[in-house]
Every structure is written in C-alpha cells, then in structure tokens.
Amino acid sequence: MVKSTIPPMFQVVVDKEKCRKCKRCVMSCSYGALGFTDRVVPDDKNCVACHRCVAMCPENAIMINESPLAYRPHASWTVEHRQGILKQAETGGMLLTGMGNDKPYKIFWDHLVIDACQVTNPSIDPLREPMELRTYLGSKPDKLEFETDKNGQPSLKTQLTPNILLETPIVFAAMSFGSISLNAHRALARAAYESGILMNTGEGGLHKDLYKYGERAIVQVASGRFGVHQEYLNQGSVIEIKVGQGAKPGIGGHLPGEKINSEVSQTRMIPIGSDALSPAPHHDIYSIEDLRQLIYALKEATNYQKPVSVKVSAVHNIAAIASGIVRAGADIVTIDGFRGGTGAAPTIIRDNVGIPIEMALAAVDDRLRKEGIRNQASIIAAGSIRSSGDWVKALALGADAVVIGTAALIAMGCRVCQKCYMGKCTWGIATQNPQLTARLNPEVATERLKNLIRAWSLELKEILGLLGVNSIESLRGNRERLRAIGLTDSEANILGVKHAGE
Amino acid sequence: MPASKTKKTGKTITIDAKGVYYRELNHSIRTALKAGGKEFHLKNINGQRYIGDGLVGRDVRITIDGVPGNDLGAFMDGPTIVVNSNAQDGISNTMNDGKIIIHGDAGDVLGYGMRGGKLFVRGDVGYRVGIHMKEFKAKIPVIIAGGVAGDFLGEYMAGGILILLGEKKKNEMMVGDYLGTGMHGGVIYLKYSDDIKEDRLGKEVAVMELDDADNKVLDKLLKEYCQDFRMDYDKTRQQRFVKLKPVSHRPYGKLYAY
Structure with a gap:
C-alpha cells in the first residue's frame, strides 16, 4: 500500500525530562500513535486525541496539540475538505465518522433563555420543598370517566393503557x-x-x-x-x-x-x-x-x-x-x-x-x-x-x-x-x-x-x-x-x- | 363486536371467529392457552391479523379454516399453524421457532427476519419472500413454496434455506427480478428453469450446481414438505435443482475509508 500523504491532525509531544519510560502510554494507545525504541516515539498521524495516554501517564509528560502545520488559508477549501478528498482519493471509500454532527450550525438551545420569578411571584427553594420530577411515558386517555358503586364509592371507569x-x-x-x-x-x-x-x-x-x-x-x-x-x-x-x-x-x-x-x-x-x-x-x-x-x-x-x-x-x-x-x-x-x-x-x-x-x-x-x-x-x-x-x-x-x-x-x-x-x-x-x-x-x-x-x-x-x-x-x-x-x-x-x- | 364463541370438544378448542375482531380472537386464544389448551381449531377466519403472534410452545397446534390476515405467526416461538386455504402478507415475521403450513397461496414479505422454524406454502408466494432471514447455530429457518415467487426473493438473506419448487402456469415466470439482492448468507434452492436469468440476479449471488450436502438437505426437507401436502415425493425430488449462494460473505466490506 502506498504511504498516505495526509498530514497528521494532532501532534503528540512527550516531555523527555519528565518521561520515565514506563511505557504505560504505549500500552494504552490502541491506535498505534505511540511506539517505543529506547524512548517513547510518537507517530502523530495515528493520533486521534482520545487522551488515554495523557490520562495514564503518571508523570504528566504527554501533551496533545492540534497540528500547527499551516495550510494556505482558504475560507471555502477548508482543511477538512482538503483532507477528506485526499483520503477518498487514496481509498475510494465513503468517509466514516462517529458521534454527532460537529459542524458549527446554529445551536438553538444557546439562543433560548429561561425565565425566573422576582418580587411578585415567589420562587421556591427545592432544598426545603418537594419537587416532583416523576414522569409517566405512554398514551394518556382523552378523558377520565368514573363510576360509583352502590355504596357511593367512586372508581375509575376509563381503561388506562400502560405507562x-x-x-x-x-x-x-x-x-x-x-x-x-x-x-x-x-x-x-x-x-x-x-x-x-x-x-x-x-x-x-x-x-x-x-x-x-x-x-x-x-x-x-x-x-x-x-x-x-x-x-x-x-x-x-x-x-x-x-x-x-x-x-x-x-x-x-x-x-x-x-x-x-x-x-x-x-x-x-x-x-x-x-x-x-x-x-x-x-x-x-x-x-x-x-x-x-x-x-x-x-x-x-x-x-x-x-x-x-x-x-x-x-x-x-x-x-x-x-x-x-x-x-x-x-x-x-x-x-x-x-x-x-x-x-x-x-x-x-x-x-x-x-x-x-x-x-x-x-x-x-x-x-x-x-x-x-x-x-x-x-x-x-x-x-x-x-x-x-x-x-x-x-x-x-x-x-x-x-x-x-x-x-x-x-x-x-x-x-x-x-x-x-x-x-x-x-x-x-x-x-x-x-x-x-x-x-x-x-x-x-x-x-x-x-x-x-x-x-x-x-x-x-x-x-x-x-x-x-x-x-x-x-x-x-x-x-x-x-x-x-x-x-x-x-x-x-x-x-x-x-x-x-x- | 360479537365475542368469539369458544367450544371445547375432547382436547380441541374450537373458536368460531365469524365477525370477531382480531384483538378479541387472539385474546381468546391466549386465554385458552394459559388455561392449558394446546389444540385449536379456528373456524370462519376472515382476515383477522396476528394469529399466533408471539405464542410459545412446541406442543401448540392451530388449524385455521378461512383466510388469516397479515402477520400470521409473527414473533412465534414453537407452535404449528395449519391454514387450509390462502394466507396473506407478513407470515412468520421474525419467527423464532415453529411451523406454518399454508395449503394455498401466500402474500408478500414472508419470513422477514425469520430465525428458526419452517414455513411451507403449497402454492405461489408474493414479493420479498425470505427477506433478511438469518440463522444462528442450530436454528436454520426454512421456507418452501410450491409455486412461483415475486421480485426480491431472498433479499438481504443472511442465513436459512429457501426452496422454490416452481410449479407454474403457462406464460408465468417462476421468479421475479432482483433475485437474492443483497444476499450475504444462507442458500436458495430453485427448480432449474430458463426463468433464472443472469439479469434477474442480485449482483451478490451466483447460480451453482448442487453437491452431495445440498442433495441431503433437499431429500430431507422435500420429504417433509411432500408428506405435509400429500404430494408425490419422488416426482418432486426428481426435478433438477440449482442453488443460489452469495459469492461473498462481505458484500459491504469495501465501502468505507477508515
């Protein structure tokens, strides 16, 4: 297979002063981004920034940076587009990804704010007073009908569906x-x-x-x-x-x-x-x-x-x-x-x-x-x-x-x-x-x-x-x-x- | 809505389903089953859906007079259902075990996601039969149809055995288009016919001759089928069969850039 020419997205920096060569980072990386010769040798192009090595390193000797490699700026031909095309040209496959949409679409949650009570309508202290969070999932009836037995005891007539x-x-x-x-x-x-x-x-x-x-x-x-x-x-x-x-x-x-x-x-x-x-x-x-x-x-x-x-x-x-x-x-x-x-x-x-x-x-x-x-x-x-x-x-x-x-x-x-x-x-x-x-x-x-x-x-x-x-x-x-x-x-x-x- | 009339004679529970809504009918069956009933005879069935849906138990047997509605034996796990006439769509949907015998024709989407048990149809079957059938260890589902089949036979099939005996009227086609499209497991045995043309096959499958193992499978299954329908086994078995198998177990293996 021809070696990929796609530049790495991240840069793994191992602090030689701090590293005690315990190899925990090497063992923790399943992506092949860290190897070992006589010292830890990063292979940047395999790094996905999952932070496992960072978390496992007892010496805090590892830092992951976004690759500082400069691309000539282009507002339309973003780095992501360029990298995607390079990858597809190499493989002929559909680009795969995981997790949710990472594009900067408008997030409407961030444009909504919540009301609060002031002066005339008092707020409630949930530490003192009960708050009901219980919720029932399922279909609710259009209306509730009741019947009373001969002793005048009311009971529910409507048949409820499971909730x-x-x-x-x-x-x-x-x-x-x-x-x-x-x-x-x-x-x-x-x-x-x-x-x-x-x-x-x-x-x-x-x-x-x-x-x-x-x-x-x-x-x-x-x-x-x-x-x-x-x-x-x-x-x-x-x-x-x-x-x-x-x-x-x-x-x-x-x-x-x-x-x-x-x-x-x-x-x-x-x-x-x-x-x-x-x-x-x-x-x-x-x-x-x-x-x-x-x-x-x-x-x-x-x-x-x-x-x-x-x-x-x-x-x-x-x-x-x-x-x-x-x-x-x-x-x-x-x-x-x-x-x-x-x-x-x-x-x-x-x-x-x-x-x-x-x-x-x-x-x-x-x-x-x-x-x-x-x-x-x-x-x-x-x-x-x-x-x-x-x-x-x-x-x-x-x-x-x-x-x-x-x-x-x-x-x-x-x-x-x-x-x-x-x-x-x-x-x-x-x-x-x-x-x-x-x-x-x-x-x-x-x-x-x-x-x-x-x-x-x-x-x-x-x-x-x-x-x-x-x-x-x-x-x-x-x-x-x-x-x-x-x-x-x-x-x-x-x-x-x-x-x-x- | 009239309630179903249930009658017990000997071991058999007879239910007259004339004008009875499916929910009522199936409730009666489940109730009788809970009370220990094993043998059922449903009379005057006319399109009631979901008969046998989710029922469990190999010793349960349901005989149906009339045409049952869609999703007959869906999610079923064990019982035997015999239909003395035609049946509709969605039979053996996601069925786990059991046996369904249809003495007439049956409709579309039979055996969707079926994982075990048998579906024997005496006559023709519709579109998308055996779609996404699968197998697991000893569980190998079987569908056998005596007549012709519509398009998309064995689509997405991941396991199991589909047999088409291909009895047909003049000018009828034995199989439709897109035969075995997306198939990545299991096997389809077809009566050899000129109707099996290259341009009708899904690109994932190829037509092959039978080997000894195939013949053994056919011997066994066709014997059972012929017995159930009182057909001449030797005559049925004598015909030439071919098999359809996926050429790759990984038809979707090279779609992505990792």
Missing part, C-alpha cells in the same frame, strides 16, 4: 451491544435501573446477564431484527421500533463482522464474524398503515402490556410524520435531531441531513396539540442534550423526556474523539476488543452515570424552583417561560417563543 414511570425525565440513548461494549451496556442498564430511568438496548438485543435490569430497558426492534425474540420483547418495559437515527436519517446500519465476537453473536443471534446489516427501511413498512401493523404485531406479542415507541430522525416534514406515527398507534414518539450521535455514519450524511431537534420538537408538539392528539403519545427528544439547561429547554418546548447518549458516554470516560467506528476505543466503550473492554469498570461507570443523572436532576429542581413551580408538569410545553436571544422572527415563531424583552 412507564421515570423518576426523572431522562432516558439513555439507544446504543447497541456491538457498537458499545458489554461493560458499557451493563453500566447503562444498571445505572438506569438504580436511578429509576430507562436505558435503550439499541438494535443489538439484550445480553442475558442484563435481563435482571430489563424492567428498566427499552427494547429496540429495528430493520435487521437482531436479537429480537419473544423473551427479549417481554424483558423490556417499552418496545421501540427504530425507523431512523438523527445522525444518519434514511440509511441503514452496518456492524462489521470483526465486531461480532462470541458474546455479541449470542445476543444478536447471528454467527460469529458475520456482517450485521440493518437495511435502511423496514421492508414491511411502506406506509402509516404498515407501521400500524408492526406496532400492533408487537402489542399483540406482548399482550398490550407495554407502550410502543417509534423512533424517527428529525427531517423536514417531521410534524406530519409524527402525527402519522401517533395515529398509527404509537404510545411514544422519539425524535432524534441531526446533532444526534452514532457509532458510525458516513460523515457526509451526519453533517448534512436532517434538522435540529429544537425545531423538530417545537413543530411536533405544536402539530399534535393542534390536532388534539398530544395526549395520545409522549414525546421524547434526542440529539445533543448537553446539559440540564438543554434539558429544561426541551421540556419547555414540549418534550416529555429527553435522551442522553453522548453525555452518558462522556460520563463513562469518552473524550468525543469521534472514532467509535474504528472499534479501537481506548476507554473500553466503543470496542469489542477484550483487552480494551476490560478498561471500563462497569461498577465505576455505573456510579458515574448515576452521578450525572443525580447532578442534572438537582439542577433541574433548582430551575423549577426559580421558575416558581414544583412539578415538571408545570414546565412541560410551557414556552412562555422561554425567551429567544439572537433569533430571527421566523425562528422564534417556529420555536413558539417570544424575543427577550417582549
């Missing part, structure tokens, strides 16, 4: 076992179980060891139907039909055979080493009626005991699509915006297809309200919820709950190097290499995830307090408590918020 309790309105993103390691899956499942939220299996099934956390899992059914069987469907508390993913709307998935080891093979129920292809469409879904057929096939299979969610990417006509999904009988609509993460997607698709979750969420909530069917399904918003600030804003725009994927990975140690598709994750998350997966201690990762949920929930309570409300229900869909800064009239209009000062 799932979240202690705090957050769920972990769908990340399959296969795209991430069993230790990572285990930590997500256990943290969800212990925090009273939900994890999402993704489309790779649920490992039998994790069945004990199943009541806190959303079990996904995607076009490849990997690991989907009766027992699996019965393990979860919610079943999710995956139609689309924000990072790659309209395309399928492909877990290469190299990642199908014995455990992944058992869970997905496909042979070791075989490619796991998830076709772009479900081949039995070509219409809302077909979607309804699958929704009810799943409800029949689980005796109407579990809410069914349909997950779609945020695309242009998302409001109409969501309306169709609700009318098809879904109890939950999960919308994944175009900054949503992925283990692997063609860069060109991740960075150019779909719309932001803020716009999609506002449009869907609006449409379902106008059509009088908002109660029929919960809305879960996904696609780069980075902090409890984004979370609060999503709830105010109408979400019943939000999804966190990248944030959960970062909590487990991820440095967002965007190389998940390589299967070499030095943090033991997005890999199946046993030497690497052993680096992620599931107990520690569970605690870190629980800490994140706890910390954000505390912040959420503080914000509810300053808004002068004591329950999440008083914030949900309450766009009056948001104001826009630096948005155009039409942007603010779509989001349904006034400008600051109005």
Whole structure:
C-alpha cells in the first residue's frame, strides 16, 4: 500500500525530562500513535486525541496539540475538505465518522433563555420543598370517566393503557451491544435501573446477564431484527421500533463482522464474524398503515402490556410524520435531531441531513396539540442534550423526556474523539476488543452515570424552583417561560417563543 | 363486536371467529392457552391479523379454516399453524421457532427476519419472500413454496434455506427480478428453469450446481414438505435443482475509508 500523504491532525509531544519510560502510554494507545525504541516515539498521524495516554501517564509528560502545520488559508477549501478528498482519493471509500454532527450550525438551545420569578411571584427553594420530577411515558386517555358503586364509592371507569414511570425525565440513548461494549451496556442498564430511568438496548438485543435490569430497558426492534425474540420483547418495559437515527436519517446500519465476537453473536443471534446489516427501511413498512401493523404485531406479542415507541430522525416534514406515527398507534414518539450521535455514519450524511431537534420538537408538539392528539403519545427528544439547561429547554418546548447518549458516554470516560467506528476505543466503550473492554469498570461507570443523572436532576429542581413551580408538569410545553436571544422572527415563531424583552 | 364463541370438544378448542375482531380472537386464544389448551381449531377466519403472534410452545397446534390476515405467526416461538386455504402478507415475521403450513397461496414479505422454524406454502408466494432471514447455530429457518415467487426473493438473506419448487402456469415466470439482492448468507434452492436469468440476479449471488450436502438437505426437507401436502415425493425430488449462494460473505466490506 502506498504511504498516505495526509498530514497528521494532532501532534503528540512527550516531555523527555519528565518521561520515565514506563511505557504505560504505549500500552494504552490502541491506535498505534505511540511506539517505543529506547524512548517513547510518537507517530502523530495515528493520533486521534482520545487522551488515554495523557490520562495514564503518571508523570504528566504527554501533551496533545492540534497540528500547527499551516495550510494556505482558504475560507471555502477548508482543511477538512482538503483532507477528506485526499483520503477518498487514496481509498475510494465513503468517509466514516462517529458521534454527532460537529459542524458549527446554529445551536438553538444557546439562543433560548429561561425565565425566573422576582418580587411578585415567589420562587421556591427545592432544598426545603418537594419537587416532583416523576414522569409517566405512554398514551394518556382523552378523558377520565368514573363510576360509583352502590355504596357511593367512586372508581375509575376509563381503561388506562400502560405507562412507564421515570423518576426523572431522562432516558439513555439507544446504543447497541456491538457498537458499545458489554461493560458499557451493563453500566447503562444498571445505572438506569438504580436511578429509576430507562436505558435503550439499541438494535443489538439484550445480553442475558442484563435481563435482571430489563424492567428498566427499552427494547429496540429495528430493520435487521437482531436479537429480537419473544423473551427479549417481554424483558423490556417499552418496545421501540427504530425507523431512523438523527445522525444518519434514511440509511441503514452496518456492524462489521470483526465486531461480532462470541458474546455479541449470542445476543444478536447471528454467527460469529458475520456482517450485521440493518437495511435502511423496514421492508414491511411502506406506509402509516404498515407501521400500524408492526406496532400492533408487537402489542399483540406482548399482550398490550407495554407502550410502543417509534423512533424517527428529525427531517423536514417531521410534524406530519409524527402525527402519522401517533395515529398509527404509537404510545411514544422519539425524535432524534441531526446533532444526534452514532457509532458510525458516513460523515457526509451526519453533517448534512436532517434538522435540529429544537425545531423538530417545537413543530411536533405544536402539530399534535393542534390536532388534539398530544395526549395520545409522549414525546421524547434526542440529539445533543448537553446539559440540564438543554434539558429544561426541551421540556419547555414540549418534550416529555429527553435522551442522553453522548453525555452518558462522556460520563463513562469518552473524550468525543469521534472514532467509535474504528472499534479501537481506548476507554473500553466503543470496542469489542477484550483487552480494551476490560478498561471500563462497569461498577465505576455505573456510579458515574448515576452521578450525572443525580447532578442534572438537582439542577433541574433548582430551575423549577426559580421558575416558581414544583412539578415538571408545570414546565412541560410551557414556552412562555422561554425567551429567544439572537433569533430571527421566523425562528422564534417556529420555536413558539417570544424575543427577550417582549 | 360479537365475542368469539369458544367450544371445547375432547382436547380441541374450537373458536368460531365469524365477525370477531382480531384483538378479541387472539385474546381468546391466549386465554385458552394459559388455561392449558394446546389444540385449536379456528373456524370462519376472515382476515383477522396476528394469529399466533408471539405464542410459545412446541406442543401448540392451530388449524385455521378461512383466510388469516397479515402477520400470521409473527414473533412465534414453537407452535404449528395449519391454514387450509390462502394466507396473506407478513407470515412468520421474525419467527423464532415453529411451523406454518399454508395449503394455498401466500402474500408478500414472508419470513422477514425469520430465525428458526419452517414455513411451507403449497402454492405461489408474493414479493420479498425470505427477506433478511438469518440463522444462528442450530436454528436454520426454512421456507418452501410450491409455486412461483415475486421480485426480491431472498433479499438481504443472511442465513436459512429457501426452496422454490416452481410449479407454474403457462406464460408465468417462476421468479421475479432482483433475485437474492443483497444476499450475504444462507442458500436458495430453485427448480432449474430458463426463468433464472443472469439479469434477474442480485449482483451478490451466483447460480451453482448442487453437491452431495445440498442433495441431503433437499431429500430431507422435500420429504417433509411432500408428506405435509400429500404430494408425490419422488416426482418432486426428481426435478433438477440449482442453488443460489452469495459469492461473498462481505458484500459491504469495501465501502468505507477508515
């Protein structure tokens, strides 16, 4: 193979004074960016800036810099474009990437601000007073009817459909076992179980060891139907039909055979080493009626005991699509915006297809309200919820709950190097290499995830307090408590918020 | 909505499904199953969906008079279903185990993601049959159809066995276009026919002659099939078959720049 002429993106600097040649950095690097002769020798072009060596070095002797190599500046022909073309000219392949869209599109969360109580409407101190964060996911009835027995005792006449309790309105993103390691899956499942939220299996099934956390899992059914069987469907508390993913709307998935080891093979129920292809469409879904057929096939299979969610990417006509999904009988609509993460997607698709979750969420909530069917399904918003600030804003725009994927990975140690598709994750998350997966201690990762949920929930309570409300229900869909800064009239209009000062 | 009339004679539970909504019907079946019922006879079935959906147990047997609706035996794990007439779309969707015998024709998207068990159709089958069938260890799903098949037969197939006996009327084509498109595992046995043309095949597959192992598989499966439909095994088996297999297990291996 001809040696690549693409210049490195990063520069690894090892401080010779500090380095004691313990080789921990060399052992920790799975990308081949550090070698050893009589000293540590970096190979810059392989460095992905994952920081594992930096974290492992006992002497703090390693520094990763962005490559100072100058390119003649060009506003149109950016370095990224030039490097991409060089790589494609060398390989003839589609450029791959991991994590969410990294392009500097306008992030609407950062243009929304939250109201607070002053003087006339007192705020509440959440440290003293109870704050209700509990949320129920699932279809709510149009109205409640009661009947009284002959002793005058009232009882509920309306038949309720199953709803799932979240202690705090957050769920972990769908990340399959296969795209991430069993230790990572285990930590997500256990943290969800212990925090009273939900994890999402993704489309790779649920490992039998994790069945004990199943009541806190959303079990996904995607076009490849990997690991989907009766027992699996019965393990979860919610079943999710995956139609689309924000990072790659309209395309399928492909877990290469190299990642199908014995455990992944058992869970997905496909042979070791075989490619796991998830076709772009479900081949039995070509219409809302077909979607309804699958929704009810799943409800029949689980005796109407579990809410069914349909997950779609945020695309242009998302409001109409969501309306169709609700009318098809879904109890939950999960919308994944175009900054949503992925283990692997063609860069060109991740960075150019779909719309932001803020716009999609506002449009869907609006449409379902106008059509009088908002109660029929919960809305879960996904696609780069980075902090409890984004979370609060999503709830105010109408979400019943939000999804966190990248944030959960970062909590487990991820440095967002965007190389998940390589299967070499030095943090033991997005890999199946046993030497690497052993680096992620599931107990520690569970605690870190629980800490994140706890910390954000505390912040959420503080914000509810300053808004002068004591329950999440008083914030949900309450766009009056948001104001826009630096948005155009039409942007603010779509989001349904006034400008600051109005 | 009339409730289904359930009657028990000996071991067999007979349900008259005339005018009964599918949800009611399937609820009756599940309830009777829970109470220990194993043998079911469903009468006057007319398009009710999801019969057998998610049912578990190898000793469960359901006989159906009339045409059942879509997703017959979806997610099913063990039972046997015999349909004494035609059937519709989505049969054996993501089925894990069991057997479905259709005495007439069947529709589109049969055996989607099917992982185990058998689907025997006496007559013709529609589009996208055997799509994304897969196999795992001892679980090797089998679909056999006696007649002709529509486009996209065995699309995305990742495992399992698909057999087309190809009985056809004059001027009928035995197979449609895009045969085995995207196939990366499993095998399709086809009655040899001029209809299997190069331009109908997916680019991932090739037509090959049978070897001894293939013949053994065909012997066994066709014997069972002929027994189920009371057909002449020798005559059926005598025909020339060819097989369709993927030329590469990694058709999607060289798409990306890493």
